[in-house]
Each structure stands twice: as C-alpha cells, then as structure tokens.
Amino acid sequence: MKKFCIVLSLILIFCSCGKEPEREDLTYIAESGKYVDELGNRINFKEDIYSVNLNYAIGWDVKTLLPVKIYKGDKINGLMVNEIKSEYLFYNPVEVDIYGTVSEFSDENAPLFFHEQSIEFVSNNENKINVQGYFVFENESVVFYPKLSEENFYYLHNPQYSSDDDFDFMYNDEIKIQPITIYCNVSDENGESGHRITKEDIEKKLNLEIEDDTKYVEAELSFQWLRFETNKSMQDENPMRTMAYGYVEKIK
Numbered sequence: 001m002k003k004f005c006i007v008l009s010l011i012l013i014f015c016s017c018g019k020e021p022e023r024e025d026l027t028y029i030a031e032s033g034k035y036v037d038e039l040g041n042r043i044n045f046k047e048d049i050y051s052v053n054l055n056y057a058i059g060w061d062v063k064t065l066l067p068v069k070i071y072k073g074d075k076i077n078g079l080m081v082n083e084i085k086s087e088y089l090f091y092n093p094v095e096v097d098i099y100g101t102v103s104e105f106s107d108e109n110a111p112l113f114f115h116e117q118s119i120e121f122v123s124n125n126e127n128k129i130n131v132q133g134y135f136v137f138e139n140e141s142v143v144f145y146p147k148l149s150e151e152n153f154y155y156l157h158n159p160q161y162s163s164d165d166d167f168d169f170m171y172n173d174e175i176k177i178q179p180i181t182i183y184c185n186v187s188d189e190n191g192e193s194g195h196r197i198t199k200e201d202i203e204k205k206l207n208l209e210i211e212d213d214t215k216y217v218e219a220e221l222s223f224q225w226l227r228f229e230t231n232k233s234m235q236d237e238n239p240m241r242t243m244a245y246g247y248v249e250k251i252k
Contacts, residue, residue: 054086057117059154062179063169070119070154077146077153079226080127083120116239117156118229123249129223133182134175134216135202142197144184144221144246145177152178157230157239175216180228182244184221194247205251222250 027036035043043049056069059076070076072084123129133146146153148169171177185194186201199210202217210217226246230239 051087051089051115054088055084057084057086057119057156059119059156060159062152062155065155065159068154076119076121077131077149077151079121079129079131081119082122082127083118085116085118085229087116089115116230118227119156120225120227121223122225123223129226129246130220131182131223131226132218132220134171134177134218136171136216137199137210137214142184142199142202144182144197144219145171146180146182148176148178153180153228153244154242155180156228156242161238161240171216175218180242180244182226182246184246184248186248197248202251220252221246221248222252223247224249 027038029036035045037043056071058067059070060067070081070084072081074081121127121129131144131146133144136143136145169176169179184197186197187194202219203210206217206219224247226244228242228244231241231243
C-alpha cells in the first residue's frame with residue numbers, strides 16, 4: 001500500500017507540471033524508469049500500446065533518396081517547420097489485428113508499422129512562406145511545382161514503395177521541378193471561403209491573360225500555411241505518395 005501511495009504521489013506531481021505529457025493516459029515514473037497509466041499500472045509496450053507519436057519525422061531527399069530526421073524548428077527549403085506529426089502503429093504480426101486481418105507486410109522483427117507523417121509551415125511576421133515554382137495546367141486542374149534547387153523539400157513516404165523513383169525532374173523538357181505536387185487554395189473575391197485555385201484566379205492575381213495552350217506559368221507564391229503529408233493508408237499498406245497543400249495569400 002505504501003509503495004502504491006508513493007507511485008500515486010509521483011503521478012500527481014508529474015501531472016501537475018506545466019508541460020502536459022504527449023499522451024494523457026501515459027505517465028513516466030522517473031525513479032523507476034517505467035511508464036504507468038493513471039492508476040499506476042505498468043505499461044507493457046509489447047501488449048498495451050497500439051500507436052505512438054514521435055517528436056521527429058523521417059524525410060527522404062528527393063534527389064539522393066537519402067533519409068534524414070526532421071524536427072520542429074528545422075528549416076527546409078529555407079522555411080521553418082512549425083508543426084510535425086509522426087505516428088506509428090504497434091501490432092503483433094503473428095496475431096489478428098483489430099480489423100480482423102493479418103498484414104502481408106508483417107514482419108515480426110519490425111514491431112513498428114508506419115502509418116502517417118506530416119510537417120507544416122505557418123506564415124507569420126518573422127517567417128514568411130515564399131516559394132518559387134511553376135503553375136502547371138493539366139486539363140481542367142491547376143497544380144504548383146516548386147523549382148528544383150540546391151535545397152529542396154522532402155518525401156515523407158519511403159521511396160522504395162513509390163513509383164516515382166525514375167522521376168527526371170523535368171517538366172515538358174523545359175523546366176526543372178521538385179517532384180512533389182502542391183495543391184493550392186485561395187480566398188474568393190470577398191476574402192472569405194477558400195477554393196482550389198483556377199486559371200482565372202492566376203490571371204487576376206498576375207493581371208495577365210493565359211492562352212489556352214499554355215503549359216505552365218512561372219510564379220512566386222506566398223502561403224498562409226503549407227503542409228506536406230503522407231496519404232492516409234490502410235494498416236496493411238505502406239504510404240506511396242507525399243501530398244502537399246497550401247493556402248495562397250499572394251502570387252507574383
């Protein structure tokens with residue numbers, strides 16, 4: 001009983017600290033080096049943990065495909081990372097998972113299964129999100145590709161599962177681009193609700209007329225925020241693409 005009271009007191013001390021734990025149902029007891037739940041029960045990482053969030057994401061250089069760790073506060077393509085998410089799922093590959101299936105990617109030597117990653121850049125007075133690149137017109141859609149440079153953005157999915165390995169960084173044999181498509185939203189004429197950017201929006205912003213057969217337009221975008229993420233995946237699938245979305249404030 002005395003031992004339980006000591007553990008409970010330690011839990012209350014840690015819970016009262018100004019910094020909240022990343023998981024409310026998980027408390028770390030410093031003296032014993034163990035994790036316990038709010039009742040003082042020891043957490044069994046092999047059986048009790050379903051998912052875990054890390055304080056870093058893993059990105060792959062789009063040119064060399066070499067992996068690096070990305071932390072909040074790091075700078076990528078000259079922009080500071082404001083938010084980060086890196087979630088992994090735990091499950092025993094020799095047992096049926098919570099969906100009633102066993103993954104074909106199961107590997108009992110790999111207890112972590114990658115699920116989702118994202119990094120976000122947010123504009124403020126000190127850190128502006130300005131990206132040079134090209135609007136590319138594909139049928140009725142308009143997408144934006146950053147320019148290929150010495151410093152580029154990262155894939156957030158493992159390229160070994162991607163079909164983009166042979167990307168030659170050229171568009172229309174004329175311009176060099178980074179192989180990550182950014183889907184852009186802008187405000188309407190009243191500056192309120194947002195919508196996916198159109199050719200007409202670009203014409204108004206740049207005060208020019210874009211010919212019907214135009215393939216691309218060079219521009220510099222100022223984003224309110226810019227987010228890169230892996231596409232949602234089923235538990236037995238590896239993410240195969242890095243998606244990017246941004247809210248555009250200015251075009252020049």
